[in-house]
């Protein structure tokens with residue numbers, strides 16, 4: 001008898017919490033992003049569906065304590081907000097209030113991955129890469145946003161705000177150094193919906209996939225570089241593999257040449273053992289040679305870095321040296 005009472009009590013609690021859950025989901029529906037999303041750019045877009053009769057204020061709070069308040073409007077159904085991410089796991093809280101009382105609270109986790117930060121290269125297992133641009137998802141936005149492609153191949157927008165992609169991705173090309181096709185909003189010159197040997201599994205998952213490796217696509221505009229590097233005896237492994245985007249952001253970046261890190265940190269991220277410059281001494285000297293924090297006599301105004309001596313792409317000299325032969329490298333900076 002007691003046991004069955006306990007059981008029915010438990011069933012009641014379960015049903016009650018289920019109904020609460022269903023009610024919450026109705027009050028505020030997070031259309032995007034998915035619950036555990038992987039991102040490759042430092043931004044993610046929130047789209048929240050809410051109804052004025054049940055919620056009058058939405059707040060979005062990041063784990064870096066940035067808060068955005070959105071007033072719910074009787075004539076609107078969807079609320080959109082782009083949020084900045086930090087590397088790794090971001091936990092973002094979405095709350096709904098009615099007359100100052102909390103009526104709904106949900107979380108979204110977004111993992112900003114990075115190809116050049118070891119600790120953020122592989123997202124924890126719970127994270128998934130969900131693609132957005134398919135017919136089903138786009139239908140929800142189409143009542144307010146023009147979802148078509150309106151770029152003319154090779155013709156830059158005079159007013160970039162007129163690009164249909166700009167409505168939702170306006171921050172993608174806004175960092176200090178920006179790549180020409182991205183600032184001109186010729187997005188589909190790369191996002192052509194094709195896939196390559198490394199992302200074959202993503203075929204048809206999004207209208208705007210990019211082929212991986214992307215090298216051949218880069219060379220379709222940078223023909224001179226292909227000629228120049230193709231002629232060399234040695235090519236740097238990631239360049240040879242066409243993984244240009246390991247080092248270069250295709251959109252924009254704080255560093256020149258849209259590098260994901262400044263060149264010294266970029267190189268040492270994959271070649272940690274070369275930081276001390278002991279490898280240079282091996283053949284030529286007795287003491288460690290500096291690799292940074294001194295001026296580079298061969299590049300006025302710049303600091304010594306790995307690229308003072310090595311070409312990041314290709315070279316005729318072994319070890320990708322910036323000279324025609326290994327012996328020639330020292331005389332670039334040290335006159336006899």
Ligand code: HEC
Nearest residue numbers: 031032045047076077078080081082140141143144167168
């Ligand atoms: C009810 C109309 C409506 C619907 C439906 C809608 N949006 Fe929006 N969206 C807007 C408006 C209006 C803006 C301009 C900014 C503002 O006033 O909030 C906007 C702006 C945006 C932005 C830019 C936000 C920012 O912070 O710069 C993104 C991203 C966005 N929408 C994505 C979406 C996506 C994705 C969908 C479909 C899942 C969608 N929207 C559905 C009305 C809508």
Ligand code: HEC
Nearest residue numbers: 032044045131132133141145149164165168187191206208
């Ligand atoms: C209504 C808003 C909206 C418009 C318009 C829009 N996008 Fe997106 N797009 C999104 C959202 C939301 C995502 C998911 C990732 C995020 O939050 O940034 C996304 C993701 C992407 C991705 C990653 C692949 C995928 O499918 O998830 C690419 C590439 C992309 N958009 C390119 C474009 C291009 C190119 C255009 C213009 C032709 C465009 N988008 C127009 C909202 C929009």
Ligand code: HEC
Nearest residue numbers: 039040041165169172181182185186187190210214245250
């Ligand atoms: C030069 C080629 C190129 C151009 C031009 C380009 N992209 Fe990309 N984009 C890429 C590559 C490559 C990736 C894959 C991720 C990476 O390497 O960072 C990507 C990834 C993305 C993503 C997914 C980021 C994520 O969170 O997973 C979005 C969104 C996106 N691009 C939007 C755009 C928009 C909008 C434009 C136009 C302003 C644009 N791209 C122009 C090459 C390009």
Ligand code: HEC
Nearest residue numbers: 179180181189190214217218221222244245248250257258
């Ligand atoms: C649609 C054509 C197009 C594609 C595709 C393209 N680029 Fe570019 N890129 C340009 C243009 C135009 C410029 C600016 C003119 C210049 O300096 O060559 C530029 C400039 C650059 C620069 C700066 C060059 C400098 O001397 O300042 C780098 C680095 C670069 N691109 C890398 C890439 C990489 C990496 C890819 C592939 C992920 C790529 N580009 C794909 C058109 C393109």
Ligand code: HEC
Nearest residue numbers: 215218219222225238239242243244246247257263307312
């Ligand atoms: C290992 C990292 C790395 C990879 C991979 C890489 N780059 Fe670069 N790239 C750099 C660095 C570093 C610079 C800046 C060189 C400097 O400051 O002199 C640069 C400069 C450039 C420039 C401008 C200077 C020039 O030589 O014309 C272009 C264009 C370019 N890269 C395109 C590409 C393309 C296309 C690919 C893929 C085929 C690629 N890069 C792969 C690191 C890389």
Ligand code: HEC
Nearest residue numbers: 234237238246263266267270306307310311312318319320
């Ligand atoms: C994404 C990882 C990655 C980055 C970033 C990177 N490298 Fe490499 N590098 C490799 C790999 C992989 C190899 C081939 C295996 C090896 O020698 O370790 C290589 C090889 C080399 C070699 C030896 C080539 C030979 O023929 O012996 C040199 C020199 C080199 N890299 C210099 C650089 C410089 C300079 C930078 C910065 C512009 C850089 N690397 C950035 C991955 C990287």
Ligand code: HEC
Nearest residue numbers: 267268271274275279280282283290291305306308309319
């Ligand atoms: C002053 C010139 C100089 C600088 C600066 C320099 N290197 Fe080297 N590097 C060399 C020379 C010379 C060799 C060939 C050494 C040998 O003969 O074994 C070499 C060899 C290499 C090799 C291939 C040999 C091996 O042991 O794997 C890699 C990888 C490399 N350097 C990476 C780097 C990185 C990363 C940096 C920046 C932290 C850097 N180098 C800075 C001159 C330099």
Ligand code: HEC
Nearest residue numbers: 284285289290294295296297298304308309329330332333
């Ligand atoms: C890109 C320029 C550059 C190249 C190439 C270069 N060096 Fe240097 N080297 C420097 C700079 C800068 C210093 C630091 C000078 C200072 O401290 O004022 C230095 C310092 C030295 C020192 C003194 C070290 C000390 O701490 O007292 C020796 C020895 C040396 N280099 C040998 C070589 C040899 C051997 C090569 C060829 C493998 C070489 N360097 C290639 C720029 C270069």
